[in-house]
Amino acid sequence: MDKMKLYAVISPLCMLFSQGIMPAQAQQLAGGKVQVESVLARKNGNRMDVAFRMNLNDLKMKSEQQIVFTPVMVGTDSIALNPIIIQGRNQAVRYRRLADSKKNPQAQVLTRKNKTSQQVYFAQSVPYQK
Numbered sequence: 001m002d003k004m005k006l007y008a009v010i011s012p013l014c015m016l017f018s019q020g021i022m023p024a025q026a027q028q029l030a031g032g033k034v035q036v037e038s039v040l041a042r043k044n045g046n047r048m049d050v051a052f053r054m055n056l057n058d059l060k061m062k063s064e065q066q067i068v069f070t071p072v073m074v075g076t077d078s079i080a081l082n083p084i085i086i087q088g089r090n091q092a093v094r095y096r097r098l099a100d101s102k103k104n105p106q107a108q109v110l111t112r113k114n115k116t117s118q119q120v121y122f123a124q125s126v127p128y129q130k
Helices: 089-097
Strands: 003-010 021-023 027-029 034-044 047-055 066-074 078-080 084-087 108-111 119-127
Touching: 047 066, 066 119, 084 089, 084 119, 089 108, 108 119
Parallel strands: 003 066, 084 108
Antiparallel strands: 021 034, 027 034, 034 047, 047 119, 066 078, 066 084
């Protein structure tokens, strides 16, 4: 079973200069096969709202593979956001069979269908820290 963990780092500017809506830097992950687009960070009272879209169109996965993306907001402190799990078909079947106690309830889980257009939309709100 091939497992790959990648960390998407959201620009430190999101934490330092977030007044209103602020675009952060787009990134490419998984050897350029996954594009992170439309990255936004917005201070909303005492919360920081983070949202982005991951384009998976160029990602080819074997049925046994699983990739775990963990977005990280970086500033004076780093905050790991909820993970995004992208799986091949067989791996997805195994994941569904797992006991609930072994699954991450905050994770967004997606089964990759090769040769199709797929996107993941991510949004999370975390406490704002100066």
